[in-house]
Amino acid sequence: MAANPAKKTQGISPFYVMDLLRRAKQLEDQGRSIIHMEIGEPDFPTPQAIIDAGIHLLQSGEVKYTPAAGLPHLRKEIADFYQRQGISVPVERIFITPGASGALLLALGSSLNAGDKVLLADPCYPCNRNFVTLLEGRVQAIPVDETTRYHLNAQIIKQHWTDSTKAVLVASPSNPTGTLIDADDLKQAVAMVDDLGGCFYSDEIYHGLVYGREAVSALKFSDQVFVINSFSKYFGMTGWRIGWLVVPEQFIGVIERMAQNLFIATSTVAQYAAIAAFAEETQIELERRRAELAMRRDFLYEGLLRMGFDIPIKPDGAFYIYANAAHFTDNSGQFALDLLEEEGVAVTPGKDFGEYNAPHMLRFAYTLPIDKMSIALQRLQRFINRE
Amino acid sequence: MAANPAKKTQGISPFYVMDLLRRAKQLEDQGRSIIHMEIGEPDFPTPQAIIDAGIHLLQSGEVKYTPAAGLPHLRKEIADFYQRQGISVPVERIFITPGASGALLLALGSSLNAGDKVLLADPCYPCNRNFVTLLEGRVQAIPVDETTRYHLNAQIIKQHWTDSTKAVLVASPSNPTGTLIDADDLKQAVAMVDDLGGCFYSDEIYHGLVYGREAVSALKFSDQVFVINSFSKYFGMTGWRIGWLVVPEQFIGVIERMAQNLFIATSTVAQYAAIAAFAEETQIELERRRAELAMRRDFLYEGLLRMGFDIPIKPDGAFYIYANAAHFTDNSGQFALDLLEEEGVAVTPGKDFGEYNAPHMLRFAYTLPIDKMSIALQRLQRFINRE
Numbered sequence A, B: 001m002a003a004n005p006a007k008k009t010q011g012i013s014p015f016y017v018m019d020l021l022r023r024a025k026q027l028e029d030q031g032r033s034i035i036h037m038e039i040g041e042p043d044f045p046t047p048q049a050i051i052d053a054g055i056h057l058l059q060s061g062e063v064k065y066t067p068a069a070g071l072p073h074l075r076k077e078i079a080d081f082y083q084r085q086g087i088s089v090p091v092e093r094i095f096i097t098p099g100a101s102g103a104l105l106l107a108l109g110s111s112l113n114a115g116d117k118v119l120l121a122d123p124c125y126p127c128n129r130n131f132v133t134l135l136e137g138r139v140q141a142i143p144v145d146e147t148t149r150y151h152l153n154a155q156i157i158k159q160h161w162t163d164s165t166k167a168v169l170v171a172s173p174s175n176p177t178g179t180l181i182d183a184d185d186l187k188q189a190v191a192m193v194d195d196l197g198g199c200f201y202s203d204e205i206y207h208g209l210v211y212g213r214e215a216v217s218a219l220k221f222s223d224q225v226f227v228i229n230s231f232s233k234y235f236g237m238t239g240w241r242i243g244w245l246v247v248p249e250q251f252i253g254v255i256e257r258m259a260q261n262l263f264i265a266t267s268t269v270a271q272y273a274a275i276a277a278f279a280e281e282t283q284i285e286l287e288r289r290r291a292e293l294a295m296r297r298d299f300l301y302e303g304l305l306r307m308g309f310d311i312p313i314k315p316d317g318a319f320y321i322y323a324n325a326a327h328f329t330d331n332s333g334q335f336a337l338d339l340l341e342e343e344g345v346a347v348t349p350g351k352d353f354g355e356y357n358a359p360h361m362l363r364f365a366y367t368l369p370i371d372k373m374s375i376a377l378q379r380l381q382r383f384i385n386r387e
Helices: A007-011 A017-029 A048-060 A072-083 A099-111 A126-134 A154-160 A183-196 A249-262 A268-278 A280-307 A332-343 A370-384 B007-011 B017-029 B048-060 B072-083 B099-111 B126-134 B154-160 B183-196 B249-262 B268-278 B280-307 B332-343 B370-384
Strands: A094-097 A117-122 A138-143 A165-171 A199-203 A225-230 A243-246 A320-324 A361-365 B094-097 B117-122 B138-143 B165-171 B199-203 B225-230 B243-246 B320-324 B361-365
Touching: A007 A126, A007 B249, A017 A332, A048 A268, A048 A280, A048 B048, A072 A094, A072 A268, A094 A099, A094 A249, A099 A126, A099 A165, A099 A199, A099 A225, A099 A243, A099 A249, A099 B249, A117 A126, A126 A138, A126 B249, A138 A154, A154 A183, A165 A183, A183 A199, A249 B007, A249 B099, A249 B126, A268 A280, A268 B268, A280 A320, A280 A370, A332 A361, A332 A370, B007 B126, B017 B332, B048 B268, B048 B280, B072 B094, B072 B268, B094 B099, B094 B249, B099 B126, B099 B165, B099 B199, B099 B225, B099 B243, B099 B249, B117 B126, B126 B138, B138 B154, B154 B183, B165 B183, B183 B199, B268 B280, B280 B320, B280 B370, B332 B361, B332 B370
Parallel strands: A117 A138, A117 A165, A165 A199, A199 A225, B117 B138, B117 B165, B165 B199, B199 B225
Antiparallel strands: A094 A243, A225 A243, A320 A361, B094 B243, B225 B243, B320 B361
8 A cells, every 4th residue: 555645745836937947948959949037046157266175175085074063164254254244143053054955944943843833925935935834834925015025024024923923034135026125124023023932034045146235134133033044146056055054042952953863964075165155266256246147137127127027126136036927917827838938938937936916927037148138038028029 | 032942852862972072072182092983974985986076076167956856867877776786766766865864854754744653663873763853753663672683573563553653764774783674574564564554764874884694675675665875874975965765656746846845956066976986996995895894893793792792683784883781881871971081982872872771782883993993992891890
């Protein structure tokens, strides 16, 4: 008698974009030109100094387990990174993790019991919801729009808080909207959750990739927040699988135990390599990339607006624009499939990020050069004009 | 108002050996000579061909995300690995994971709902229990002894099965006992769990490290088992964090979704490097190491027996001996601390592996050369004779 997947796994949604990607692959195999604007991965390679540090570690042959919390040297680099932002964080509160994914698992796993509710924004990154489901928590997704820059705030949190609510997750800059939460809103939201006795998870994986403003860490406002960060996006280390988590002091012991049990440790080569992420030459290269991404953001934003997409707030960061296609469709999923089929442009439909207004929404990633985006926009224009 | 760790985290036990390790570190810092027999990590470096493949990948600069299920080439190598054992496994059922830890999380997470019970042996590797707790499942640890080679069998499973039991986990060779389950017992246990409609998790991370016999994969007996394996132990890739999971066909979809959500993907450099684990030159080196470990096993086994430790079954594999120290102590935790303090030998107390007979038990790892073990045994003899 064959066993079947657990009931709760039905609550773990697939990425709809995966179907689209499979079709894109088929079309490419047939020789069609496909422009990928659905990909949440920077097109820049890992900076050379980081690669070199990884090679150096491998040449030493010493690829043993590190301590569960991570290499002391790397934890110190991260503490210094916060110090430069005027924030003091003891290294003991910093844990190196297998990507931001590992950080989320530790943060949620250490603080949620079965049935606990977590407030988060709709739209948001789907994995965040799915982690809560896996841990037998419950997702309370709150529709948000441009009036709050697509973020939760203190008032919304207070309004939706119930006896079974345990935590709030804010991801800024947001995936898919690219909008930054205002520093003051973040401060008040953190204070509200503290008043309510809940946990505050601040997903800061796109910090650094912000254009014209600066993202402020939730650590600036409280030492009682969980901060999730990553070397993947700004530091260009996606395939290395390394991130970090900052935890409130009273969680240090339990997080250490959980890290030992859940991961043993993070990839040793990734940890030694990541030390070079803070080197001056890497920082210069990363700032060059940030300037390039800012130009791409402007180019795509203006192009989409001209075409009739509605983008109420100019995105501040990450590498996404979440555009309202209501002038063209009431079914953005079908729109995305047809756009791929007819014009070879791949974008992500809104339903991957939640339910609120999803049938009107499309996420465009600017993880490709402007000349390619220019062709994509021409194709998109032709697609819109097709009838 | 500060939030506190979730109640369930109280069920996640620490590794007691960590306290011992901290003390060992202090003593070493004072210049004391400490011999480490507590470490569950091979002392051999990663084989050179694997290192070289990792360097080659880094030199290419292409450290991007791979598909969530893993590199097709590596999945195919693993399918071939089973084919050489006379077992056909379609590559679609093979998932590359961030260590065996990631494989366990996928296997348990995809099949357990809150409250589901999992049968496993006491003693067993503590992480296996803690994963169940994290996922809000319940651990049913069944005391096992030498009469079943420290393993569950069909009869024990049937006897302890209840309406809320959902799954059985068998780890062979066992950590801490090093004993292999008899192939026939494994076959019958798999059939029993299939009859009962449960899930069977076979932890095979020490396969390959078996001396004088061969470990048989549970896949030989059923395509309805979950098999957890790793590149860490036999293949010498601990710090790379890479393993794999084989799943029943009806779980392919949900495991793919979970892998996307929980990990995005496994370390790219580890995956490219692991392809070289199956190269002929690597296999020759690994077999040389296996022969060395077999000698160490014999040396330590005979040494401990001579000293008066009770080891009812000669261990077949892994790199552990689980010795009964009842002639010397009723408190193996204190024994281990005193042994460290007085003679500078670090071993792991039984309580790290369960409750059954734990105060009499000590785990000795032979992850060190015979000449060092020889000194450790002299010190141990002196310690035993001290009164």
